[in-house]
Amino acid sequence: MTKPKLLMTRVLSPAVIERARRDYDLDLNENDHIMSADELVARCQGKDAALITLTEKFTAEVIGRLPPSLRVIATYSVGFEHIDLAAAKARGIRVANTPDAVTIATAEIAMLLILGAARRAPEGERLLKDKKWGGWQPMQLIGRRLDGKRLGIMGLGKIGQAVAKRARAFDMEIHYYNRRRCSPTEEQGAIYHDTLDGLLAVSDVLSISAPSTPETRGSINAAALAKLPRGAIVVNTARGDLVNDDDLIAALKSGQVGYAGLDVYKGEPNIHPGYYELENVFLLPHMGTSVIEARDEMGFAALDNIDAVLAGREPPSPLV
Ligand code: DGY
Numbered sequence: 064m065t066k067p068k069l070l071m072t073r074v075l076s077p078a079v080i081e082r083a084r085r086d087y088d089l090d091l092n093e094n095d096h097i098m099s100a101d102e103l104v105a106r107c108q109g110k111d112a113a114l115i116t117l118t119e120k121f122t123a124e125v126i127g128r129l130p131p132s133l134r135v136i137a138t139y140s141v142g143f144e145h146i147d148l149a150a151a152k153a154r155g156i157r158v159a160n161t162p163d164a165v166t167i168a169t170a171e172i173a174m175l176l177i178l179g180a181a182r183r184a185p186e187g188e189r190l191l192k193d194k195k196w197g198g199w200q201p202m203q204l205i206g207r208r209l210d211g212k213r214l215g216i217m218g219l220g221k222i223g224q225a226v227a228k229r230a231r232a233f234d235m236e237i238h239y240y241n242r243r244r245c246s247p248t249e250e251q252g253a254i255y256h257d258t259l260d261g262l263l264a265v266s267d268v269l270s271i272s273a274p275s276t277p278e279t280r281g282s283i284n285a286a287a288l289a290k291l292p293r294g295a296i297v298v299n300t301a302r303g304d305l306v307n308d309d310d311l312i313a314a315l316k317s318g319q320v321g322y323a324g325l326d327v328y329k330g331e332p333n334i335h336p337g338y339y340e341l342e343n344v345f346l347l348p349h350m351g352t353s354v355i356e357a358r359d360e361m362g363f364a365a366l367d368n369i370d371a372v373l374a375g376r377e378p379p380s381p382l383v
Contacts, residue, residue: 079362
């Protein structure tokens, strides 16, 4: 029996590739390069499904050139700003993501950034690696404890809830802003703010867990940062384009923001050069889901979505 044809645009974990080879006639981007729009379109020719990642931009223009054979685009991410959903819908192409697989790993990175920023971990490591450490000093690298501090979560979805759960173990007080109020089970006692400004005003630590949408893009700008308590920590594990980089860098320089912990950036991998000059930043290279457990689960979830669509069933995580 001939297998359905699948394009896999990046080299995923071995277990995921093995399953994809077992069930599909697989076209794998063996050398893991970033494909141009033209190559994406060319390699989708004759395919039934595409398993893509956030580095492949499925704009309306690309989607308009996809072949009629392509029935499903499964992204190996919870984020979907790289896919024009309306264009896919108009073409009758199903799109699905991997919301559950990324939750714990991303929440752990948020906690790492919160702790690293509060305790100035990057400065401590630099001191050692630059061979400048003169030994223990009472007032060296004084940071802040987390207990009793207010954690403001922008976007109490699955990841936001997982961050809240972990932060509670550090005795933080949890606040959140969402467009809609969460259920008591989702809130677990977290305090709801019906405006972003309301959340910002009480956030000793702001953790961004909201998706990139026309409403959220650029929303963490100078006006928003000015509403934070002076010296607040800003952590972003969602998408870089929610933050106005010039404004955050200015706030880090002025002390309005005390520290930033960032895993995601606008224009990745070309991050704003101003970040390199600052001491009070903890910068990671978009590694929120970089654990093998998440990588396998993300790939299996994407394949589950594809399996379902090609079998005429509803995918487990449909976007369109
Ligand atoms: C996601 O799932 O959107 C993550 O950013 C991938 O690491």
